[in-house]
Amino acid sequence: METIINTANGIAAKAVQMARPKVVAAYPITPQTVVVEAIAKHVETGELDAEFICVESEHSAMAATIAASATGVRTFTATSSHGLLLMHEMVHWAALARLPVVMVNVNRTVGPGWNIWADNNDSMSQRDTGWMQVHCASNQEVFDSIIQAYKLAEDGRVQLPIMVNYDGFILSHTSMPVDIPSQAEIDAFLPERVPCWSIDPKNPVSHGNLVPPEYYMEHRASMQNAHMAAKELFPKLANEWKEKFGIYHGGLIEDYKLDGAEYVIVTLGTLGAEAKVSVDELRKAGHKVGLARIRMFRPFPAEEILRIAKGRKSLVVIDRNISPGYEGVTFTETKSVLYGNSNVPVYGYIAGLGGRDVTYKHIIDIAMEAVNGKASPDVTKWWGLKENEVIS
Amino acid sequence: MAIKDMPREELLLPGNAACPGCPASVALRVILKALGENTVLTIPACCTAVIQSLYPKTSFKIPVLNMAFETAAVSASGIKAGLRMQGKDDVNVVAWAGDGGTYDIGLQALSGALERGTDFIYICYNNEMYSNTGVQRSGATPYGASTTTSWSGKTEHRKDLMGIVRAHNIPYAATACVAYPEDLYNKVKKAMSMRGPKFIEILAPCPPGWHFDMSKTIEVGRNAVQAGAWALYEVENGKTTFNGPSKAILEKKVPLKPIEDWIRDQGRFKQLFKPKRDEARIAELQAQMERDWDKYRRIVAGECAEL
Ligand SMILES: Cc1ncc(C[n+]2csc(CCOP(=O)(O)OP(=O)(O)O)c2C)c(N)n1
Ligand code: SF4
Ligand SMILES: [Mg+2]
Secondary structure (H helix, E strand, O other), rough: EEEEEOHHHHHHHHHHHHHHEEEEOOOOOOOOOOHHHHHHHHHHHOOOOOOOOOOOHHHHHHHHHHHHHHHHOOOOEEEOHHHHHHHHHHHHHHHOOOOOOOOEEEEEOOOOOOOOOOOOHHHHHOOHOOOEEEEEHHHHHHHHHHHHHHHHHOOOOOOEEEEEEEEEEOOOOOOOOEOOHHHHHHHHHHOOOOOOOOOOEEEEEOOOOOEEEHHHHHHHHHHHHHHHHHHHHHHHHHHHHHHHHHOOOOOOOOEEEOOOOOEEEEEEEEHHHHHHHHHHHHHOOOOOOEEEEEEEOOOHHHHHHHHOOOOEEEEEEEEOOOOOOOOOHHHHHHHHHHOOOOOOOOEEEEEHHHHOOOOOOHHHHHHHHHOOOOOOOOOEEOOOOOHHHHHO | OOOHHOOOOOOOOOOOOOOOHHHHHHHHHHHHHHHOOEEEEEOOHHHHHHHOOOOOOOOOOOOOOOOOOOOOHHHHHHHHHHHOOOOOOOEEEEEEOOOHHHHOHHHHHHHHHHHHOOOEEEEEEEEEEOOOOEEEOOOOOOOOEEOOOOOOOOOOOOHHHHHHHHHHOEEEEEEOOOHHHHHHHHHHHHHOOOOOOEEEEEEEOHHHHHOOOOOHHHHHHHHHHHHOOOOEEEEEEEEEEEEEEEHHHOOOOOOOOOOOOOHHHHHHHHOOOOOOHHHHHHHHHHHHHHHHHHHHHHHHHHHHHOO
């Protein structure tokens, strides 16, 4: 094991290099650019034996990745925000074609006005495409998740694309020490891809032709089953990683000081890292608050949400996103799990949109609303809003 | 290559879902005879996606990757890269798209693949409209032609796609027509012998879209070339050569015919004749045809002058 210090972007490029994809197609966008630049360099210097397709758009990046993946090779792409949105048609395509594409998405706010800082509305808007989604809270988790993502996506029971998300700038441009296994260890954990099917003149099959109604639903149902299989496999991979390398970030959810917790903060991404500091402080002050950091957002860890909700006084969900006209997406998802299964109240907060800073102190204040019985269930509350600047 | 000498084997199978008299299926038969079995096709949304037939069947005897409407060229880039990394660089990677997928929505991806130097053949079968969605206007629809989004006749001329392709300085670009299968076959063979991006555009007269009898596809195509409404030529490493009847027109050995000879039998132009002759629009179509040929002559003359 070697320890290197780098930004999440640099670490992502390193993980991709060690995963040995054969084709990478990507287009630059802040704050993801360094990933593309570094991989292009690895290919030029021969450190990565792959073809780098320098495409003219993100739509084409995803299309090229899909087409290359259909020939049976391991592939990679990376994007962010507007790039992800431009890809949207092909994001669906990759999932329905059941191709194990791995993509890094550096979470960035959607414009206008142009905003390059972190929020999750970009990836949340891809929720229903059929992609698996992982959210990271540290550079170490970025490295580990990318390697694990390949293994999960390429598993014969899964065969789905996966998006590894991390917050723009907060992680993408922040250096941290990361422990890196040797190439031999990575190769042993992640052998070469064995495709279930591939484009091959020796086996002339048409892929993706017109599917009449009497077949389409079965495709969707198969995809749903694959997601359910992934939900079982992902925690096993996390455990395998722990046994081999001694590093563990949790399974579908990371539990943090949940023992004896009466109130549980539920969030994802770097808000989850910040919330650990808040929990530490709250515990020191004698408040029984814990944290459940959602790592895998799709497939959604419904059973895990039920587990962490059991016996609590309330859950406090913090979303760095909003589904306009309703509420934070994770808030909705969490409540939907509890409906009919639990009477634990759930409080929803929107915070940090457009990259607005959310510190551990803010999260303490949010949690204290629940602790003090001041939070109101089923209503989304905006945190840190300058009310006088909001048009009503 | 005479038709009788082309390989007998059909890689587009009978019983497919094409309309009777479909130009796309004629062209596919010819190009696949030239390409052979060691070929991968990628097809975006277009009539051919339907011609291919419904899942779980297929009318192709080669592997096909169906892709989104605007991605034909970049899909070829991805397939080529994937195959090359597996040592299968000898496979012909072919993007086969309609004019909508080429002139309009797929133009950006096409430009990208040509500029990147992807080693593939891009073939556009140009039926001068969006057939698949019910005959809407495209960037390839000629002036005066009626479509379901230009009911009384298109008010703009078609774009010079070959000019755009040429500007990418690729090794090979050619036009063809379903009525000249030998010429098409030879052009595909020539494209296969070269590395890098190759582009072939095929005029594909479509009976239901152009409103002519389904027995007349070849005749309408032949009339287009003989009248000068469509030119057969190839650009090989920057050198332009006109082929077949187009050569004689270029060299003024045969005069341009009145455009009427070509448009009269197509229902899509009937508003130029009924309820009364529209002299102005017929004259404009004729004038554009003459401008096109002047341009071709300037291109060829310019290339000679440079030598
Ligand atoms: C993104 C997107 N927009 C629109 C469509 C609908 N659509 C499918 S095929 C087609 C027209 C195709 O025209 P062309 O490329 O000329 O092929 P043809 O149908 O004439 O064979 C359109 C508009 C689509 N499939 N995808
Ligand atoms: S509409 Fe025209 S191009 Fe399309 S299948 Fe029918 S004949 Fe062929
Ligand atoms: Mg068309």
